[in-house]
Amino acid sequence: MTAAFVAPEIAWAQLTPVLLVLGAGVIGVLVEAFAPQRVRRPVQLALSLAATAAAIVAVAALWSGVRETGGTVVLDGSIILDGPALVLQGMLALLGLVAFLVIADRTESGEDAFAPSASAVPGSDYEEVARRKGLEQTEVYPLVLFALGGMMIFPAAGDLLTLFVALEVLSLPLYLLSGMARRRRLLSQEASMKYFLLGAFASAFFLFGAALLYGFAGSVRLADIAVATTTVVGMDGLLLAGLVLVLVGLLFKVGAVPFHSWTPDVYQGAPTPITGFMAACTKLAAFGAMLRIVYVVLPPLEWDLMPLLLGVTVITMVVGTVVAIVQTDIKRMLAYSSIAHAGFILVGVVALTQSGISSVLFYLLAYGLATIGAFAIVSLVREVNAGPGGAVVAEATHLSQWSGLGQRHPVLAGAFTLFLLSFAGIPLTAGFAGKFAVFAAAIDGGLAWLVVVGVVASAAAVFFYVRLIVLMFFTDPIGTAGESTTVVRSEGLTTVAIGLGVLGTIALGVFPSPLLDVLADAAVFIP
Amino acid sequence: MSNPYVPILVLMGVAAVLALGGVGASAIIGPKRYNRAKLEGYECGIDPTPHAVGGGRFPIKYYLVAMTFIIFDIEVVFMYPWAVAFGELALFGVVAMMTFLVLITVPFVYEWRRGGFEWD
Numbered sequence: 001m002t003a004a005f006v007a008p009e010i011a012w013a014q015l016t017p018v019l020l021v022l023g024a025g026v027i028g029v030l031v032e033a034f035a036p037q038r039v040r041r042p043v044q045l046a047l048s049l050a051a052t053a054a055a056i057v058a059v060a061a062l063w064s065g066v067r068e069t070g071g072t073v074v075l076d077g078s079i080i081l082d083g084p085a086l087v088l089q090g091m092l093a094l095l096g097l098v099a100f101l102v103i104a105d106r107t108e109s110g111e112d113a114f115a116p117s118a119s120a121v122p123g124s125d126y127e128e129v130a131r132r133k134g135l136e137q138t139e140v141y142p143l144v145l146f147a148l149g150g151m152m153i154f155p156a157a158g159d160l161l162t163l164f165v166a167l168e169v170l171s172l173p174l175y176l177l178s179g180m181a182r183r184r185r186l187l188s189q190e191a192s193m194k195y196f197l198l199g200a201f202a203s204a205f206f207l208f209g210a211a212l213l214y215g216f217a218g219s220v221r222l223a224d225i226a227v228a229t230t231t232v233v234g235m236d237g238l239l240l241a242g243l244v245l246v247l248v249g250l251l252f253k254v255g256a257v258p259f260h261s262w263t264p265d266v267y268q269g270a271p272t273p274i275t276g277f278m279a280a281c282t283k284l285a286a287f288g289a290m291l292r293i294v295y296v297v298l299p300p301l302e303w304d305l306m307p308l309l310l311g312v313t314v315i316t317m318v319v320g321t322v323v324a325i326v327q328t329d330i331k332r333m334l335a336y337s338s339i340a341h342a343g344f345i346l347v348g349v350v351a352l353t354q355s356g357i358s359s360v361l362f363y364l365l366a367y368g369l370a371t372i373g374a375f376a377i378v379s380l381v382r383e384v385n386a387g388p389g390g391a392v393v394a395e396a397t398h399l400s401q402w403s404g405l406g407q408r409h410p411v412l413a414g415a416f417t418l419f420l421l422s423f424a425g426i427p428l429t430a431g432f433a434g435k436f437a438v439f440a441a442a443i444d445g446g447l448a449w450l451v452v453v454g455v456v457a458s459a460a461a462v463f464f465y466v467r468l469i470v471l472m473f474f475t476d477p478i479g480t481a482g483e484s485t486t487v488v489r490s491e492g493l494t495t496v497a498i499g500l501g502v503l504g505t506i507a508l509g510v511f512p513s514p515l516l517d518v519l520a521d522a523a524v525f526i527p
Numbered sequence: 528m529s530n531p532y533v534p535i536l537v538l539m540g541v542a543a544v545l546a547l548g549g550v551g552a553s554a555i556i557g558p559k560r561y562n563r564a565k566l567e568g569y570e571c572g573i574d575p576t577p578h579a580v581g582g583g584r585f586p587i588k589y590y591l592v593a594m595t596f597i598i599f600d601i602e603v604v605f606m607y608p609w610a611v612a613f614g615e616l617a618l619f620g621v622v623a624m625m626t627f628l629v630l631i632t633v634p635f636v637y638e639w640r641r642g643g644f645e646w647d
Contacts, residue, residue, distance in 0.1 A: 005612070007619035031632050033640035119587070215531075310609050 002252055008076040015081075016058040017075060017089045018156075019095075022149035024051030028142030035232060037135075040108075044141035044169035045104045053098035055152070059090035071526040077221050078162040080292075083522030085156035087361055088288040089449055092281055095368045096148040099277035101497040102376040103140060104337050108489040109392055113271040113379060114180045122185035139182060144277065151281050151435035155288025160210040160220040160246070167206065167249070170285060171199050171209040174278055183394035191269025196201045198262045202252035209245025212238050223294050223527035228424060229300045238323035246293065247309075251288035254342045258317040264327075267335035275331065276375030279338050287345055287364055291357055294349055295525050302352065309350050310450065317343030317457040325464045330378055330397050333464065334371075336425055340461055341367050348438035357523035359437035361518055366422065366430030366508055371387050372525060373501025374419040376494050377412060381405065384486050392488055399471065401485045407471035409487050422505045424465040425458050430505045433512035591643050595635070600630050 014017070024047050026311045031043050056404035063086065066072070071082025102254060106112045114137045150169030179192025214220050216238040218229035229239060252259040262521040267275045299303060320340030336401035345367070348360040383396045396402070406413035422431035435458060477485075571589075609616065609624050616623075638644070 005615045007617070026630065026633055029637050182618040212535075235531050237530065241532075 011072060013076050013399045014062065014072050015079065016395070017055040017062070017093060017221045018152045019299050020051050020055045020058060021093070021145055021152060024048065025142045025149060027147060028145055031518075032139055032142065032355060038360045040138040041104075041136055044063040044138050045100070048100045048104075048141045048145060048325075050098060050147070051338070052093045052100060054266035055093035056097070058088060059086055061092060061464075062086060063142040067521070070524060073158065073526070077158045077223065079153070079156050080158035080526060081156055081523055082358055082526045084288065084291060084361060087522050088155040088284060088364075091361075091368065092148060092152050092284055095280050095284065095365075095372060095425050096144070096277070098369070098372050098500050099273065099281065100141075100275060101493040102273040102372065102379065103144060105273075105491050105497075106398075107380065107491060107494070110134070111182060112136060113182055113273050115182050115185060118180045121459055122189070136155040137513065140177065140180065143177055145275075147171075147173040147177070148161065148281065150284035152389060154285040155292060156290075157289065158222055160213060160222070164203070164207060164210060166285075166289075167203060167216075167253070170282065171203070171253075174274075174282070175199060177274045178266055178278075180274075181269065181271040182431050184269070187269040188271065189269075190260045191266045195262055195266045198252070198333075201313045202249050202259065205252070209242045209247075209249065213246065216242055222293065226297045226300075226527055229297065236304075240301070243293075243297065243301070243305065244308065245407075249289070250286050250290045250293070251312060254283055254290065254345075255339050256312050256342050256346060257319040257339065258312075259318070260319070260339045260342075263339055264332045264335040267338070268397070270329045272331070272375050272379035276372040276379075278399065279334075279375065280371040283338070283342065283345075284364045284368055287349065287360060291349060291360060292525055296351070299352065306350065309346070310447075313343055313346040313350055313450065314453055315343075316340070316346060317454060321327025321461045324461065328399050330399055330402065330468075331473070333399070333468075334374060336379070337461065337465075338371065340457065341423070344435060344438060344454060344458065347442045347447070347450055351438075351441040351447060353428075353441055353445045353525055355437070355441040355444055355520065357525070358516065358519035359434070359441040361519050362508075362512070363434035363438050365515075366434040366439030366505070369501045369508075370419040370422040370431060372415060372499050373505070374423075376497050376501070380412065380487050380494060382482050382486055382488050392486060396485045399468065402468065403471045403475040404477035405485065405487075406469075407476075412487055415498050416472070416504055417469050418505055422468055422509065424463075428509045430508035430512070433509055437512075437516060541605060547586050588646060591638070595638060595643065598638075602628070 028047055031040060031047065035043055041198065044170055062081070066081065066083060066086050071080060071085070073080055104112070111131075115127075116133075116135040116137065117127065118137050120127035120130055147170050150166045150173075151173075153162065153166035154170060157166050175192055175196040176436050178195050179189045181188035210220065213225055216232065216235050217225040219225065219228075232239075253260075255263040266277060270278065294309075317340055320336050320338075320343055324333055324336035324340060327336055341363075344362055348356045348363060350356075351359075378395060378397070381396050381402065382392045383394055385391050385393055385402065406417075418429065422429035425431045425435040435454075439454055442448075442451050442454070605627060606624070609620060613620060
C-alpha cells in the first residue's frame with residue numbers, strides 16, 4: 001500500500017511567466033478557431049507581444065523575492081525557480097518578443113516568411129491560389145508561443161520527467177515551424193524532416209539516460225540524484241551511462257560537435273525569422289538546463305565526466321570555426337558560427353565555478369541579441385528575378401550576392417557588421433564582454449589550456465566574419481550580382497527588432513558590468 | 528549479478544533477436560503468394576483512394592482521423608487512473624482533471640472549426 005495522497009501546494013505566483021506564455025498559446029489556438037481570417041494576424045500578433053511583455057513584467061515582479069530567498073521549489077520539486085532559472089525566463093521572454101517582431105514582418109512585398117498554405121504541395125496550383133488570395137498561416141504565432149513556453153520551463157525543470165516534457169514542448173513546434181518557409185519549400189521541408197528525425201533520436205537518448213538515472217537513484221529529481229551520487233555505491237555504471245546519455249540529449253539541442261550535423265541544414269532550410277528565434281532561444285534554454293545538471297549533479301563525478309565534456313568543448317570550437325570558413329551560404333555560415341559559439345559557451349559551463357554560471361548567462365544574452373538581429377537582416381536581403389521589373393523573390397543567401405551591399409545600403413550593412421563584430425568578440429561589443437567573462441571563468445576554474453584553445457579558435461573565427469565585412473563594404477558587386485540583389489523595406493517591425501539588437505549589443509558591450517554584477521548575485525542553483 | 532549493466536545487455540540482445548529474427552524468419556520460411564490486393568496500399572480494408580502516380584496531392588482524411596483519435600486516446604489514458612483513484616484524489620483531482628479536459632478540448636475545437644470533420 002502506498003502512502004496516502006497529499007495534494008501538492010501549488011505556488012501559482014511563481015509560475016506566472018510560464019503560464020502567461022502558454023496561456024496565450026492556448027488562446028491563440030482558439031483565435032485560430034473562431035476569429036475570421038482577416039483579423040487573425042493582428043489579433044495573434046497583439047496577443048503574442050502582450051504575452052511576452054507580460055512575462056517580462058512577471059519575471060521582474062518575482063525578482064526581489066527570488067533575490068531574498070534564493071529561490072523556490074514549486075510543484076513538489078518539478079519546477080525550481082531560482083536565480084538562473086528566473087534570469088533565463090526573463091531573457092527568453094525578451095528574445096521571444098524581439099523574435100515575434102521579425103516573424104510578423106511582411107515587408108513591402110506584403111508577404112511574410114511563411115507558406116500561405118503549408119499543407120499545399122510545393123509548386124502546385126493550389127499553392128499559387130493560396131498565395132494570390134493572400135492566405136497566411138497564422139498558426140505560427142501560437143506555435144512559437146508553445147515553443148517559448150517549453151523553453152521557459154526547460155531551465156527551471158527540477159526533475160528529469162519535467163525536463164523531458166519541456167524538451168518535447170519546445171521541440172515539436174520547432175520541427176513544424178522549420179518546414180513552413182514560403183520560398184525554397186523543398187529545402188525547408190527537408191530541414192523539417194531532418195530536424196524531426198534527429199531530434200526524436202536525441203530525445204530517445206535523453207529518455208534512456210533518464211531511465212538509467214532513475215534506476216540508479218530511485219528518483220527522477222535532480223536533487224535526489226545529486227545526493228545518491230555520494231551515498232549509493234557500486235552502481236557507477238548506471239550513473240555514468242545515464243548522465244552521459246542525458247547530456248547527449250542536451251548537447252544535441254545546443255548543437256555541440258559531434259551532435260551538430262542537423263544545425264546547418266535546419267538553419268538554412270527553416271524560414272529565416274524562425275532560424276533566428278531557434279538559434280537564440282533554443283540555445284538559451286538548453287544551456288540553462290545543462291548548467292543545472294552540470295552544477296547540481298556533476299561535481300562529485302568531475303573526474304569521470306570532465307574529460308568527455310572538455311573533449312566536446314574543444315572539438316565544438318575547432319570544428320565550428322574551421323568549417324565556417326569554407327561556407328558559401330550566409331545562413332550555413334551563421335549556423336557553423338553558432339556551433340563555434342556553443343563551444344565558447346561550453347568553456348564557461350565546464351569551468352565549474354560560480355562565475356561560470358553568470359558568464360554563460362551573459363554570453364547567451366549577448367549571442368541571442370546579435371543572432372536574432374543578424375537573421376532579421378538576412379530576411380530582408382532578397383534576390384531579384386532576371387529581366388526588367390523582375391519580382392523580388394527568395395532571400396539572397398549566397399555570399400557573393402552580398403558583395404557591395406554596404407555601398408548601397410550602408411545602414412543595414414553597418415548593423416550587420418556590428419553583429420558580426422560582436423560574434424567575433426571585438427571590444428566594445430557585447431560579444432567581447434561575454435567571451436572575456438567566459439574565458440575568465442575558465443581560468444578561475446583552472447582550465448588555462450582550454451582558454452588558449454578558445455582564444456585561438458576565436459581569432460580564426462575573426463577571419464570569416466571580417467571577410468564578410470570586407471565583401472560588403474570594400475568589394476564591388478560581382479557581375480550582375482549587384483542588380484540581382486536588393487533589400488526589401490520592412491514594415492517597421494523588423495527595423496525595431498534590428499534596432500533593439502544593435503542597442504543591446506552596444507549597451508552590453510560598453511557597460512557590461514551592471515548586468516554582470518546582477519547575474520553574479522543571481523547565479524546560484526538551489527538543488 | 529555483479530554488474531548492473533548485464534540486464535541491460537541481455538535486454539538489448541533479446542530486442543535484437545526479436546527484431547531481426549522476426550524479419551529474418553518470415554523472409555526465409557514465410558510463403559510468398561502475391562496478388563493485387565496484397566500489393567496495394569492498406570486503407571483499413573476498403574479500396575484504396577486513388578491518387579496520382581508519382582506523388583501529387585493525396586487525401587489526408589485518414590491522417591485527420593488518426594489525429595482526432597490521438598486527442599481522445601490521450602484523454603482516456605488519463606481518465607482511467609483518475610476514475611480508479613477518484614475518491615482519494617478528491618477535489619484536487621477534480622480540478623486538475625477538469626483543467627486537463629478543457630485544455631484537451633481546445634485542439635478539438637480548432638479541428639472542428641477548421642473543417643477537420645468534413646469528409647468531403
